[in-house]
Each structure stands twice: as structure tokens, then as C-alpha cells.
Amino acid sequence: MTQTPVADDQRSATRAAATVRYPALALTERNVVFFRSGGAYWWLALVGLAEATAYLLGMGWGVGSLVGPVTLPDGTSVPYAAFVAPALLATAAMDTALAESVVSFFGKLRFARIYVPILNTPLRPMDVAVGELVWTLARVLLFAVSFVAVMLTLGLVRPSAVPLVLPACLLVGLAFGAVGMVVATALRSWQDFDLVGAVQFTLFMFSGTFVPVSTYPGWLQWVVELSPLYHGIELVRPLALGTASAATLGHAAVLVAVAGVGFVLAARRMHRTMYS
Incomplete structure (x- = not known):
């Protein structure tokens, strides 16, 4: 159906009103437009499928055929592929978030310096932080x-668990x-x-990704529990396997606390960096 000029004007007015009310969304919209203009989203989707398939087949089924079933803390025994798949999913969420918030953000901040003209608009460093986090x-x-x-496709997660697993990945x-x-x-x-x-590789290897943390020496278990990825894995894995408990909420609370503290520090440091 052909859109009328009036309808186009209404949509433009709606977007403008949303931008005024939520200025951080203007930066998110800028990232979306830039992303779509390059058509990269199709490639990223394909890369995501290829990477997931390679990891799950290689680590889950390949190594899993040598390891055998894994016993969870509650005594439940699951195939190794089902054990490691949620951990790899949480790790993928970490990798994607760090790629955008560290690598891409650093390039925009230090080299492209796109935030210099942006801060001449009504947007403030706090808005930049929110907009970039939404995009991440x-x-x-x-x-x-x-x-x-x-x-x-591989039968490593129950369809009913997907509505819980995806928000958990967003929290990670x-x-x-x-x-x-x-x-x-x-x-x-x-x-x-x-x-x-x-640091990223260390978290990947020693956050309970491939073996239960209970198999580590006692002193190392305390160190592992300081890792945000450990809490991310312990959040995603029970939700995917259907073994969530009160402890799962505790891991979610830790991630919320990390996100809150990180956001406050990021906003303060961005204010200092952008106005220095």
C-alpha cells in the first residue's frame, strides 16, 4: 500500500517527539541507520549461525563424545553438548557486548571522534552511554x-525455555x-x-564453561565466582536446562549490580574524557 505524505509526516513527527523525550535514542537510531546502510546485518546473522554451529558441533558433540554426561550440582545428569551449549551462548553474549562497547566504542571515541559534534547537540555523556548500551x-x-x-535445531534447548534464555543473554x-x-x-x-x-580469554576458559566449577580446587572456585561470566553462565545454563532455582536469581542480581556500577562509572568517565 502506497504511503501518503501525511502518513510520512506523522511518522517523522512521532520519531522527532521520541527523540526529544528520549535523546539517547537519537544515537541508537544513528547506529541503526549506519548499520543498515552497509547491509552488514545479513552477514552478522550468517556469521552468528556459522560460529554457533562450529562451536556446538566441535565442543559439544566432538569433545562431548569423549567426555560423556555431566552431573549437575542437583544430581541431574545431562549430555555434555547440552551442558556446554548454554555456556557458549553466554560467552557469545559477552564477546558481542565487548566487541561493541570496547572495540567499536573506542574507535568512535578516540579516532573517529564522532561524539565531539554530538555533544554540541542537546545530548549529554549520559545520553551517549545509554544510546550505545541500547545499541550493544x-x-x-x-x-x-x-x-x-x-x-x-540440534535439540540443545527446549522451545519453552527460549523466552527466558534470550532475556538472560541480554542481561549478560x-x-x-x-x-x-x-x-x-x-x-x-x-x-x-x-x-x-x-582477560577475555581467561574468563572464557575459567568460568565454568567446559566443566562444573565444583571440580576446581577450593581456592580457585572462590576466584572463579568473582567472574561476571561465571554468573552469566550460571544464569543461562539452568534456564536452558530447566533446572533454575533460587540461586539462579542470585546470579541475575549480581549481573544487575555489575551493570549498574559499570554504567555509573562509564557515564562519569565519559563526561571526564569528552570534556577534557
Whole structure:
């Protein structure tokens, strides 16, 4: 159906009103327009499907055929593929959030310097933080949907669990997105990303991704429990396996706290960085 000029004007007026009321959405809309103009979303969806398939087939079924079933803390025994798949999903949410909130944000802040003209508008550093976090969550959701689609195809997650698993991935993305923005404001050059990558890989290997944390030495378990990814995995995994308990809410609360503290610190550091 052909759109009339009146309808177009109404939509434009609605978007303008939303931008005035929620100025951070103007930055999110800018990212969406730039993203769509390059047609990259199709490639990202395909990359998400390919990466999920490679991880789940390689680690879940390949290594799983050597490991065998895994016993959960409540005594439930599950196939290794079903055990590791939710952890890889939480890790993918972390990786996507950090890629956007650290790498992309650092480039915009230090090199492209797109926020210099933006701050000459009514947008403030707090609006920039909110707008970039909303965009980060959109990217996390796109990748998580691709990953969950592969898990559904392989029978590694129950369809009824999907409405809970996807919001859990968004919470993981929110926590790491907020922390990532704090890290991005502290970086000075691209060489600093070597340290970020080392920390990211360490979290991936030692957050209960591949084996239950209960198999670690006692002192290492305490260290692992400091990892936000550990809490993300312990949130996503029970929801995917249908073994959620009161402890699952505790892990969600930790991620909310990390996101809140990270966001406040990010907004303050962005204000200092952008006006220095």
C-alpha cells in the first residue's frame, strides 16, 4: 500500500517527539541507520549461525563424545553438548557486548571522534552511554537469536525455555557492555587490546564453561565466582536446562549490580574524557 505524505509526516513527527523525550535514542537510531546502510546485518546473522554451529558441533558433540554426561550440582545428569551449549551462548553474549562497547566504542571515541559534534547537540555523556548500551544490546540480541536457533535445531534447548534464555543473554550483554565502556575510556592505544583479549580469554576458559566449577580446587572456585561470566553462565545454563532455582536469581542480581556500577562509572568517565 502506497504511503501518503501525511502518513510520512506523522511518522517523522512521532520519531522527532521520541527523540526529544528520549535523546539517547537519537544515537541508537544513528547506529541503526549506519548499520543498515552497509547491509552488514545479513552477514552478522550468517556469521552468528556459522560460529554457533562450529562451536556446538566441535565442543559439544566432538569433545562431548569423549567426555560423556555431566552431573549437575542437583544430581541431574545431562549430555555434555547440552551442558556446554548454554555456556557458549553466554560467552557469545559477552564477546558481542565487548566487541561493541570496547572495540567499536573506542574507535568512535578516540579516532573517529564522532561524539565531539554530538555533544554540541542537546545530548549529554549520559545520553551517549545509554544510546550505545541500547545499541550493544541490539547486537547481542541479534547474535543470541542466531545461536539459539542452532541450539533449537540440534535439540540443545527446549522451545519453552527460549523466552527466558534470550532475556538472560541480554542481561549478560548489559553487564559486559557497561563494563566494556569503562574499559574503553581507560584505553590509550590499539595495543592495549592485547590485555583486554587476555582477560577475555581467561574468563572464557575459567568460568565454568567446559566443566562444573565444583571440580576446581577450593581456592580457585572462590576466584572463579568473582567472574561476571561465571554468573552469566550460571544464569543461562539452568534456564536452558530447566533446572533454575533460587540461586539462579542470585546470579541475575549480581549481573544487575555489575551493570549498574559499570554504567555509573562509564557515564562519569565519559563526561571526564569528552570534556577534557
